[in-house]
Amino acid sequence: xxxxxxxxxxxxxxxxxxxxxxxxxxxxxxxxxxxxxxxxxxxxxxxxxxxxxxxxxxxxxxxxxxxxxxxxxxxxxxxxxxxxxxxxxxxxxxxxxxxxxxxxxxxxxxxxxxxxxxxxxxxxxxxxxxxxxxxxxxxxx
Amino acid sequence: xxxxxxxxxxxxxxxxxxxxxxxxxxxxxxxxxxxxxxxxxxxxxxxxxxxxxxxxxxxxxxxxxxxxxxxxxxxxxxxxxxxxxxxxxxxxxxxxxxxxxxxxxxxxxxxxxxxxxxxxxxxxxxxxxxxxxxxx
Numbered sequence: 001x002x003x004x005x006x007x008x009x010x011x012x013x014x015x016x017x018x019x020x021x022x023x024x025x026x027x028x029x030x031x032x033x034x035x036x037x038x039x040x041x042x043x044x045x046x047x048x049x050x051x052x053x054x055x056x057x058x059x060x061x062x063x064x065x066x067x068x069x070x071x072x073x074x075x076x077x078x079x080x081x082x083x084x085x086x087x088x089x090x091x092x093x094x095x096x097x098x099x100x101x102x103x104x105x106x107x108x109x110x111x112x113x114x115x116x117x118x119x120x121x122x123x124x125x126x127x128x129x130x131x132x133x134x135x136x137x138x139x140x141x
Numbered sequence: 142x143x144x145x146x147x148x149x150x151x152x153x154x155x156x157x158x159x160x161x162x163x164x165x166x167x168x169x170x171x172x173x174x175x176x177x178x179x180x181x182x183x184x185x186x187x188x189x190x191x192x193x194x195x196x197x198x199x200x201x202x203x204x205x206x207x208x209x210x211x212x213x214x215x216x217x218x219x220x221x222x223x224x225x226x227x228x229x230x231x232x233x234x235x236x237x238x239x240x241x242x243x244x245x246x247x248x249x250x251x252x253x254x255x256x257x258x259x260x261x262x263x264x265x266x267x268x269x270x271x272x273x274x275x276x277x
């Protein structure tokens with residue numbers, strides 16, 4: 001591109017593209033950061049807190065169970081009857097044979113229902129199962 | 142970097158303008174700081190029930206640590222029932238003496254998921270290498 005020498009007093013007639021590149025890069029980053037959240041169902045879930053952590057930032061199939069009893073497999077809301085079929089469909093996708101199945105349940109849900117979800121995941125063919133937690137920051141007593 | 146960025150008389154700015162780059166970088170840092178704890182949940186791995194049975198069967202009975210969460214307030218470690226706040230005191234030595242460090246957890250149906258995960262977390266923090274959850 002030919003560079004024009006600007007003389008004293010001459011107006012700048014070109015569009016300044018720096019701000020638009022600035023904004024575009026920020027948008028790209030926001031999308032990158034929020035992408036993992038997009039694969040989780042939009043159900044109100046207060047995850048139990050835990051100090052220790054094992055599996056994280058790993059591609060997974062999530063089963064979400066809200067305190068009100070709503071269920072979802074990844075982003076798709078399902079009924080209790082549809083759960084097994086939806087899980088099998090998710091696990092049948094290419095590359096998902098050893099995928100981690102994460103049970104995201106509200107801390108107020110009775111364990112009996114968690115046990116049913118774990119059993120359903122196992123029957124659907126899940127080989128690796130985890131329960132989702134939120135990181136607790138305070139030091140152990 | 143040259144201190145004389147603008148050549149006198151020509152109007153050419155020969156210095157790279159760092160301001161937009163620093164601007165973008167700072168915004169990225171702030172976004173990452175804010176969004177990381179929200180976006181990335183952590184999790185505790187469980188052995189599946191089938192694997193649990195195999196592990197429980199292969200590990201000799203004295204070699205595994207069995208916990209039963211009886212209620213929100215009490216937990217059985219082996220044959221001793223202990224209050225939930227004193228779980229670490231009973232569970233710590235039991236895991237220390239276990240060669241396999243396999244912890245088998247049972248839980249009553251009415252206990253909340255938060256309490257169940259709290260017990261798993263405590264077992265993990267005390268050195269359990271694997272945690273197997275058994276159905277009933």
